[in-house]
Amino acid sequence: MGLELFTVRDRIAADQVGTLTKVAAIxxxxxxxxxxxxxxxxxxxxxxxxxxxxxxxxSHMSVSPGPDLEQQLEDCQIMGTHYVxxxxxxxxxxxxxxxRGGARRGAGTRGGARGAVQRPxxxxxxxxxTVDMYNQVGxxxxxxxxxxxxxxxxxxxxxxxxxxxxxxxxxxxxxxPKLVVMExxxxxxxxxxxxxxxxxxxxxxxxxxxxxxxxxxLQYLFPQPEMTESQRMQVAxxxxxxxxxxxxxxxxxxxxxxxxxxxxxxxxxxxxxxxxDSIAAAGVxxxxxxxxxxA
Numbered sequence: 001m002g003l004e005l006f007t008v009r010d011r012i013a014a015d016q017v018g019t020l021t022k023v024a025a026i027x028x029x030x031x032x033x034x035x036x037x038x039x040x041x042x043x044x045x046x047x048x049x050x051x052x053x054x055x056x057x058x059s060h061m062s063v064s065p066g067p068d069l070e071q072q073l074e075d076c077q078i079m080g081t082h083y084v085x086x087x088x089x090x091x092x093x094x095x096x097x098x099x100r101g102g103a104r105r106g107a108g109t110r111g112g113a114r115g116a117v118q119r120p121x122x123x124x125x126x127x128x129x130t131v132d133m134y135n136q137v138g139x140x141x142x143x144x145x146x147x148x149x150x151x152x153x154x155x156x157x158x159x160x161x162x163x164x165x166x167x168x169x170x171x172x173x174x175x176x177p178k179l180v181v182m183e184x185x186x187x188x189x190x191x192x193x194x195x196x197x198x199x200x201x202x203x204x205x206x207x208x209x210x211x212x213x214x215x216x217x218l219q220y221l222f223p224q225p226e227m228t229e230s231q232r233m234q235v236a237x238x239x240x241x242x243x244x245x246x247x248x249x250x251x252x253x254x255x256x257x258x259x260x261x262x263x264x265x266x267x268x269x270x271x272x273x274x275x276x277d278s279i280a281a282a283g284v285x286x287x288x289x290x291x292x293x294x295a
Contacts, residue, residue: 001028002028002058004032008273011273032056033060034060049079059076062087065136076144083147083209084146084148086148141179150171154191177206181208184196184207185211205260207262211268214288219247240270243269250292267289
């Protein structure tokens with residue numbers, strides 16, 4: 001059982017060691033770093049995980065193309081990380097970005113931040129360029145035993161204007177499966193109205209990593225065809241709940257894990273801090289998923 005550390009980001013900001021200690025005490029064996037690791041060198045962070053009996057096979061601390069890419073990938077090796085997100089290179093305010101530290105979240109954004117820079121609407125060509133970057137980074141990462149992961153939100157399933165094609169079609173078609181794996185966020189894909197098992201059947205073996213998050217009342221989103229996927233995300237974000245308290249059929253989805261090609265999964269609740277205690281919410285999700293799968 002893995003936990004995406006974005007779930008407990010508020011607690012990590014205040015006390016990283018104490019938070020990871022509590023995550024391990026719940027019973028989690030894997031974690032997916034996604035927010036600052038206090039710029040700890042990879043060896044120190046790995047030693048912390050080892051002491052707590054945790055591993056980090058996946059990471060959203062993005063690596064970027066550039067002169068220090070191989071150093072970032074060496075840090076992944078030290079961390080025992082085999083799957084890492086990638087993002088275009090950008091100047092860091094100080095120090096080195098990527099696997100070692102910094103606050104670089106993986107592909108995509110969490111949307112709607114006030115004052116965020118408005119970017120041009122994505123196009124098929126822009127997605128192809130992004131996937132080409134994933135492939136290029138993946139080709140370098142291969143010799144370090146690392147593959148690039150691609151995480152989705154709901155927007156990747158929104159049709160391009162005047163087309164039946166969606167961005168996720170391009171990602172699946174253009175990404176080299178030997179270099180790039182899909183980290184399917186099952187929660188956000190469900191918000192976009194996707195049939196998860198049908199995705200597995202159409203693209204067997206491609207969904208090596210999963211994000212497991214749950215929502216209530218998703219059926220009320222789908223009679224609203226005028227809504228964009230970003231708007232669905234904004235509404236559904238208020239209905240996000242610990243795993244097992246929502247309406248996603250986890251027993252059926254996990255029954256198809258072999259077809260999907262799943263090797264690792266991480267529970268994630270983006271709004272866990274709004275429950276008053278994100279650690280407690282992570283515990284509810286842990287027990288909730290066990291209950292769902294044993295029913």
